[in-house]
Amino acid sequence: MSTTDGTDLLTSPLHDRHTALGATMGAFGGWSMPLSYPGGTVAEHMSVREAVGIFDVSHLGKLSVTGPGAADFVNACLTADLGRIGPGQAQYTLCCTESGGVVDDLIVYLIGPDEVLAVPNAANAAEVADRLRAAAPAGVTVTDRHRELAVLAAQGPRSTELLGAALPGADGLAQLDYMAFTDAGEIRVCRTGYTGEHGYELLVPAADAPAVWDALLAAAAGLGGRPAGLGARDTLRTEMGYPLHGQDLLPEISPVQAGSGWAVGWSKPAFWGRAALLAEKETGPARRLLGLRATGRGVPRPGMDVLRDGENVGVTTSGTFSPTLRCGIALALIDTAAGVGLDDTVTVDVRGRSLDATVVRPPFVPSRVR
Structure with a gap:
C-alpha cells in the first residue's frame, strides 16, 4: 500500500497478524494500520465499553530523550509541568509553536531526571524530534525509537483481568495508579489510553510484539474481548471529547481554544508558546x-x-x-x-x-x- 504521492506506507510488526484476521487496512500518519476487523467498528467499540478491546497503535512515535537534565530540558519545551510527577509516571502534554498553536499532543514517560520517553502522533513524530534536537543543550540526545518499539493497548473494564492472564510478571496491575507505569520483563505497562475506559498501553520490543499480541487475543477470547481498529479508537475518543491532532488540534488551534488548558503548566517559567498562550488566556479565545x-x-x-x-x-x-x-x-x-x-x-x-x-x-x- 502506498500514499497518494506514491510513498510506501510503513507497517507495524503486527501487519501480517492484521491481514490474517481479515482487517480492513488504511493509511494513517504514513502507516498502514487496521481500521476495523470483520464484525465492524460498532462491535469493536462496544467490546471496549463492555469488556475489553485490543489495539495496535504502533504507528505512534517513540522518542527517547537522554542526558544530564533531560527531564528539565523537556519540561522547558512542552506545556505540562513535569515537576508535578515523579519517575514511574506519565503525563499528557503539548508541543506548541511560539504563536501558541499545537504542533502535536503527546504522552511523556518520566523515567528519571536524565531520561524521558515521549510518544507523539505518527504524522508529527519527526517534527517533534526535530524541534527537540534543535533546542537540546550539549549532552542531551534525542533518539528516534519508532521502529524499535511496538505499542499495544488493552482498553475496557476487563483489561486488568486480561493482562493478568496474558502477561507473565504482570502482577499488581490492579494497584497501578492512572498515568503510572511499571515494567513486566521487557514490556513497559502504563495505565493510559484514549478511550475513556480503564486500560493500559504496552510498550513492547518490536520483535516480541507478535507473541504478545497472540497472548492478548487468546486471553481476550474468554473475556468477551476482541481486536479493535482505529475506527473504534476514533469513535471512543470522540465520545470522550478527546482531541485528535490534525482535526481538533492544529498549529492554527491553540490549547486555550481547544479546551486543553488543563495540560498547560501556566506557572512554569518557560515552555514553547508561553507568552502567546498567557496573552490569549488573559484576553479570552x-x-x-x-x-x-x-x-x-x-x-x-x-x-x-x-x-x-x-x-x-x-x-x-x-x-x-x-x-x-x-x-x-x-x-x-x-x-x-x-x-x-x-x-x-x-x-x-x-x-x-x-x-x-x-x-x-x-x-x-x-x-x-x-
Whole structure:
C-alpha cells in the first residue's frame, strides 16, 4: 500500500497478524494500520465499553530523550509541568509553536531526571524530534525509537483481568495508579489510553510484539474481548471529547481554544508558546471547542458549518455516530462572540441538509479511566 504521492506506507510488526484476521487496512500518519476487523467498528467499540478491546497503535512515535537534565530540558519545551510527577509516571502534554498553536499532543514517560520517553502522533513524530534536537543543550540526545518499539493497548473494564492472564510478571496491575507505569520483563505497562475506559498501553520490543499480541487475543477470547481498529479508537475518543491532532488540534488551534488548558503548566517559567498562550488566556479565545449532540437523524462529520438562526457560528472539527448513545455527536469550534452556550440549539449543515444539535460539554458519556 502506498500514499497518494506514491510513498510506501510503513507497517507495524503486527501487519501480517492484521491481514490474517481479515482487517480492513488504511493509511494513517504514513502507516498502514487496521481500521476495523470483520464484525465492524460498532462491535469493536462496544467490546471496549463492555469488556475489553485490543489495539495496535504502533504507528505512534517513540522518542527517547537522554542526558544530564533531560527531564528539565523537556519540561522547558512542552506545556505540562513535569515537576508535578515523579519517575514511574506519565503525563499528557503539548508541543506548541511560539504563536501558541499545537504542533502535536503527546504522552511523556518520566523515567528519571536524565531520561524521558515521549510518544507523539505518527504524522508529527519527526517534527517533534526535530524541534527537540534543535533546542537540546550539549549532552542531551534525542533518539528516534519508532521502529524499535511496538505499542499495544488493552482498553475496557476487563483489561486488568486480561493482562493478568496474558502477561507473565504482570502482577499488581490492579494497584497501578492512572498515568503510572511499571515494567513486566521487557514490556513497559502504563495505565493510559484514549478511550475513556480503564486500560493500559504496552510498550513492547518490536520483535516480541507478535507473541504478545497472540497472548492478548487468546486471553481476550474468554473475556468477551476482541481486536479493535482505529475506527473504534476514533469513535471512543470522540465520545470522550478527546482531541485528535490534525482535526481538533492544529498549529492554527491553540490549547486555550481547544479546551486543553488543563495540560498547560501556566506557572512554569518557560515552555514553547508561553507568552502567546498567557496573552490569549488573559484576553479570552476568539473561539472555543464545544460538543454537539444531534437531536435529529444524521451524523455530523469534520468540516461542516455550524449555524444558529441562519448565521454561521463555527465549524465541526470531529464528528461521528456514537455507538453508545446511538446518535450523531461532534466537536466544533464555535465563535465566542456568537454567545452560544451549553444547552443551546444549533444546526449543522450536513451536505445541504440541516441537522439540529444541542450544545453540550464533553465527555458525551461518563469516563471510567480512573
